[in-house]
Amino acid sequence: MGEMIGFDSAVLLEALSRVLDPFNILIVFLGVAGGIIIGIIPGMGATMAIAILIPFTFTMLPETGMALLVAVYIGSVSGGCLTAILIRLPGTPASVATLLDGFPMATQGKAGQAISNAVVASFFGTIISGIILIFSAPLLAAFALKFHFAEYVAVCVFALTAISAVSGSSMAKGLLTGMLGVLLATFGISEEDGVPRFNFGSDMFLGGFTFLPALMGLFAVSQIMVEVANMKSAKKVKAISIESILPSLTSIRQNLGNYLRSGLIGTVIGVIPAVGGATAGLISYAQAKNASKEGEKFGTGHIPGIVASETANNAAIGGALIIMLTLGIPGDPATAVLIGGLMIHGLEPGPRLFMSYPEVLYAIYLTVFLGAFFMMFVLLAFMRPLAKVMELPKEILLPLLFVLAATGVYSTNNRVFDILVMCGFGCLGYILERMRYPLAPLVLGFVLGPLIEGNFRKMLGQYGDVWPLFTQPIALMFMVLTLGSILWTIRTRWKAANASAQEPSP
Amino acid sequence: MKNWLTAPDRALAIVVILVGAFLYLETYSFPSTDWEQLGVAFWPRLVLIGLGVLALFMVWKGTLEPGEEVTFCGRSFVFLAGGLAYYFLLRSVGYLVLTPLFVFVFTAYLGSTDRRGLTVAALSAVLGTAAIYIVFHYGLLVEFPGGVLEAFGE
Numbered sequence: 001m002g003e004m005i006g007f008d009s010a011v012l013l014e015a016l017s018r019v020l021d022p023f024n025i026l027i028v029f030l031g032v033a034g035g036i037i038i039g040i041i042p043g044m045g046a047t048m049a050i051a052i053l054i055p056f057t058f059t060m061l062p063e064t065g066m067a068l069l070v071a072v073y074i075g076s077v078s079g080g081c082l083t084a085i086l087i088r089l090p091g092t093p094a095s096v097a098t099l100l101d102g103f104p105m106a107t108q109g110k111a112g113q114a115i116s117n118a119v120v121a122s123f124f125g126t127i128i129s130g131i132i133l134i135f136s137a138p139l140l141a142a143f144a145l146k147f148h149f150a151e152y153v154a155v156c157v158f159a160l161t162a163i164s165a166v167s168g169s170s171m172a173k174g175l176l177t178g179m180l181g182v183l184l185a186t187f188g189i190s191e192e193d194g195v196p197r198f199n200f201g202s203d204m205f206l207g208g209f210t211f212l213p214a215l216m217g218l219f220a221v222s223q224i225m226v227e228v229a230n231m232k233s234a235k236k237v238k239a240i241s242i243e244s245i246l247p248s249l250t251s252i253r254q255n256l257g258n259y260l261r262s263g264l265i266g267t268v269i270g271v272i273p274a275v276g277g278a279t280a281g282l283i284s285y286a287q288a289k290n291a292s293k294e295g296e297k298f299g300t301g302h303i304p305g306i307v308a309s310e311t312a313n314n315a316a317i318g319g320a321l322i323i324m325l326t327l328g329i330p331g332d333p334a335t336a337v338l339i340g341g342l343m344i345h346g347l348e349p350g351p352r353l354f355m356s357y358p359e360v361l362y363a364i365y366l367t368v369f370l371g372a373f374f375m376m377f378v379l380l381a382f383m384r385p386l387a388k389v390m391e392l393p394k395e396i397l398l399p400l401l402f403v404l405a406a407t408g409v410y411s412t413n414n415r416v417f418d419i420l421v422m423c424g425f426g427c428l429g430y431i432l433e434r435m436r437y438p439l440a441p442l443v444l445g446f447v448l449g450p451l452i453e454g455n456f457r458k459m460l461g462q463y464g465d466v467w468p469l470f471t472q473p474i475a476l477m478f479m480v481l482t483l484g485s486i487l488w489t490i491r492t493r494w495k496a497a498n499a500s501a502q503e504p505s506p
Numbered sequence: 507m508k509n510w511l512t513a514p515d516r517a518l519a520i521v522v523i524l525v526g527a528f529l530y531l532e533t534y535s536f537p538s539t540d541w542e543q544l545g546v547a548f549w550p551r552l553v554l555i556g557l558g559v560l561a562l563f564m565v566w567k568g569t570l571e572p573g574e575e576v577t578f579c580g581r582s583f584v585f586l587a588g589g590l591a592y593y594f595l596l597r598s599v600g601y602l603v604l605t606p607l608f609v610f611v612f613t614a615y616l617g618s619t620d621r622r623g624l625t626v627a628a629l630s631a632v633l634g635t636a637a638i639y640i641v642f643h644y645g646l647l648v649e650f651p652g653g654v655l656e657a658f659g660e
Contacts, residue, residue, distance in 0.1 A: 059646050172563060173515075176522070179557045183529075186550045195537045195546050198529065225586060229579030231616060395617030396626065399609045400634045402589060407605075407638055410596075411648040419593040427586055435514055435576050453549040460544055 008358060015063065015362030019370060024064055028071040028367055032374040035075020040083055040389045041397070046076040046094070046334040047219040052401070054212055054341050055408035062345040063363035069341045070321075070364055073334055074126055074371040077277055077317060078379060081118040081310055083390050086111060094277030094313035097285040101298065101305030108301050112383070116247035117303050119379040121259065121310035126372035128263030128311070129270065129318020134365050137354075140326040144351040149459035150468035154478035156452045159273040159329045160444065161485040171493060174441045177432060181445025182452075184209055191450065192457050204417050211340040213409040213421040214446065218439055219333060220405045221426025224398050226433060231394050246380065255307045258288055266312030270319020273444060276332030277313035284312030318368065325349050325361060329448065336443045344412070514576045519564035522557060530554045581616075588612055600653020602639065606631035 018024060031053070038049035049072045057065030080095035085102030098118060105114035147155065160178065187198045188208015199205035262284040269280040288308035289298040298305045320331025321338075328349040330336035342349055347357055354361060379386065409418040429439055459468055469475050533547040533554070592608050599607075613627035642648040 055646065056641070172560060172567070176557070176560050176564070179553055179560065183550065183553045183557060186553065190546050193539045193546055195539060197536055197546060197550060198532060200532070221586075221589065225579075225582035228585045228616065229582045231581075393617065395613050396630045398585075398616060399612035400630065400638075402585075402612075403605055403609055403634065404638055406589070406592060407601075407642055407648075410650075411642055411646060414649065416593065416596050416651065419596065420590070423586060423589045423593060426589070430582060430586070431578070434578055435518060449553075457544055457549075 011358045012362050015359050015366060018061075018063055018359070019067065019363050019366040024067060025370070027060075027064055027068050028370050029374050029378075031068040031071025032075035032371050033378050035072035035077075036079035036375065036378055036386065037075075037389050038072075039076035039079025040386060041392065045080070045219075045223070046073050047215070047337055048223055049073075049076040050334055050337045050341065051212065051216045051220055052404055052408055054337070054344060055411045057341060058344065058411070062342075062347055062357065063360045065345060066338075066341060066360055066364050067367040069338055070367045071371045071374070073317060073338065074314070074368070074375050075378075077314055077334075078119070078122040078126075078310075078375045079386075080313075081122065081306075082115060082379075082383075082387060085114045085118065085306075086387055087390060094281055094316070095309070096278050097281035097309035097313075098306055100285065100309070101300070101302050104299070104301035105303075105306070110301070113247070113251075113303070114301075114306055115383055116380060117251055117255075118306050118310040119376055120247050120252060121255070121262075121307040122314040122379075123372050123376040124259040125263050125266055125311035125314030126317060126368060126375070128260065129267040129315040129321075130365065130368035130372065132264075132267045133318040133322050133368065137322050137326055137361070140322060141351040141354040144326050146474060147351070148472070149455040149462060150472045150475040151478070152455040153452055153459060154469055154475040154482070155327060156329070156448045156455070158478045158482045158485065159327075160448055160452075161482050161489070171489065173437045177437050177439065178441035178445040181442035181447075182449035183445075184214070184442075185446045185449035186453070192454055209421055209425070210412070210418065211343065211446075212412050213418040214425045215333075215337050215340060215443065216405050216409050217422040217425025217427075218429040218442065219337070221402065221422055222429025222433055222439075224402055224405075225426060225430040227394055227398055231398075251303050255304060258304050258307045259311050261291070262288065262308045262311035263315040266315025267319040267322075269312070270316030270321075270331050271323050272319075273323060273329050273331060276320070276334075276440070277316040280316040280319075281309040281313040284308045314372075321364065321368070325353065325364070326351060328451070330444065333440050333443050336447050339447060513568040515564050516568045519561040522561040523565070526554050526557050526561065530558075584615070585612065596653070597651045598653055600655050601650035602635070602652075603654055605638070606635040609634050 019028075034053070035046070035049050038052075039046065050069050053069060053072050057068055060068065077094050081098050081102065084095040084099040085106050088099050088103040102114045102118065105111065185208075187205060189196050189206055196206055265284045265287060266277070266280040269283060270277070285298075285305055285308045288304050289295045292298065292304060294302070294304075316332070320335040323329050323331045324335040324339060326349075328339065330339060339349055342353075342360075347353060347360060405422065406419045409422045410416060412418060432439060432442070460466070469479055530551065533551050536545070536547045539546045588608060588611070592604060595604055610627045610631035613630050614624055617623045617627065639650070643650065
């Protein structure tokens with residue numbers, strides 16, 4: 001079975017010819033540039049950028065559509081570094097560790113040097129994770145072909161335990177939003193038996209909450225509402241000026257080990273469901289600091305700090321794509337939206353995708369590399385004008401973004417009701433965000449809930465009980481990992497609580 | 507009593523319990539699927555019970571993360587109300603009339619209402635709507651609700 005998923009040079013050549021088609025190159029270039037622009041605007045981000053652009057892919061071939069979305073993903077994650085360095089505000093959460101050294105460098109008059117090193121690091125991060133993606137995804141997909149109902153239930157339950165990793169300081173908050181996501185996914189006609197649930201006698205609810213309006217509400221509308229609230233207190237953004245725009249070869253040479261280590265860390269962390277680039281950047285930053293002989297310089301405007309953060313957050317892209325493409329589990333909220341992009345074209349992520357639509361997969365692989373080159377070119381060549389984007393007035397931007405989001409969700413099914421769903425999820429997302437409840441578990445629950453339910457019920461239908469979860473070797477392995485993950489979380493949180501209790505109160 | 511209820515996590519937990527109880531009762535109205543070992547209501551009930559237990563824990567705890575006060579901004583909800591109005595009026599008023607109106611009103615609301623602000627809002631409304639309409643209608647062949655303009659067409 002595994003051979004069916006192996007490397008196929010004929011398909012690669014076919015995908016290469018499609019990716020290098022002038023229209024496709026233009027699409028990838030525009031996607032990267034658009035992603036960078038959205039990534040630069042503080043508060044917007046990869047998830048919002050991808051969600052808003054999904055409707056534009058309807059009329060495209062699946063591989064072209066996915067190329068656009070992946071390009072936007074790369075662009076928006078990379079663009080966030082500009083604001084982190086120039087105004088001490090991460091354009092995307094992924095760049096949060098970049099500002100620790102980026103902004104001090106900018107205040108020392110070395111903004112250009114900081115940005116150019118961040119851009120090169122983003123490039124290396126994307127390329128390293130792209131290479132790992134190409135070699136590991138088919139292997140993981142071949143392994144996933146052995147999955148049956150019990151294995152899928154076990155792997156999804158294991159993925160749900162990742163909620164603990166993205167729950168911030170309160171696990172209960174993460175669990176609550178995660179279960180809320182699972183619950184919201186049960187609305188509408190049940191896929192297993194075709195009968196309606198929670199439709200309250202109305203035809204409008206029969207279809208349930210579809211993916212795109214829900215995600216657009218959670219990540220675009222709620223963010224617009226947050227930005228509307230912040231506009232009152234926000235000062236007019238004025239970026240620090242940029243001197244040089246090219247990185248020095250010496251600093252690239254000195255950081256080769258850093259690129260490699262941070263690239264690997266970022267890719268591995270990207271694979272963990274729902275964790276994402278911000279955590280990858282922070283962990284990689286800490287590792288770079290520990291490994292450095294000049295650890296004390298970190299946080300004062302030290303290039304290796306920027307390199308560690310930016311390499312890792314971009315490498316998380318490849319990691320997130322691995323788990324998304326092979327198992328259909330989102331590595332971060334942005335890949336949850338990418339799943340929506342695939343589904344709109346009738347493609348379901350998972351091992352079957354590798355056999356049925358290899359050209360789409362190869363196109364995604366190649367776009368990662370092409371996108372990385374365009375990202376570096378656009379950011380280095382247009383660094384100064386792009387820095388002006390962050391000065392765009394929000395009063396013009398926010399109403400237009402809302403209209404664009406509403407138009408996008410309407411155009412999915414020509415259904416006005418989807419705009420109401422988008423507003424409802426936007427309100428929910430805003431309230432949860434203000435109360436500091438994480439949204440990533442909600443998306444994870446929304447995606448994994450139907451997978452767990454469907455496979456659990458099929459497993460019971462086939463075996464009559466839950467024992468396959470503990471008797472099938474792969475399922476058992478994931479159940480043991482789940483138990484280990486839960487115990488590990490309890491232990492680390494208990495230790496953290498003890499440590500804070502022992503701290504002397506001020 | 508007032509303080510007990512105003513702990514934000516506790517207030518949210520009470521909302522979750524009330525909505526959860528309503529949805530749990532609603533599961534009894536699901537059509538029966540006798541042919542299955544687990545009915546169609548099994549999974550939602552399991553999730554609702556889990557949510558209920560978690561919400562009870564939050565009621566007991568009150569505040570999960572002591573820290574800065576939770577605040578909501580009225581302007582955000584005004585914007586959301588505008589979004590809801592957009593949804594309710596879209597069919598009757600039509601996309602090409604309602605969209606620039608929405609953009610104009612909210613650009614002016616979030617920015618300034620002096621002459622310059624209103625000019626910027628008007629330009630943004632017209633050019634923004636035109637750009638989005640051209641891309642979606644002519645590029646992606648999306649049909650939008652005609653609303654009042656349909657009457658003119660007829």
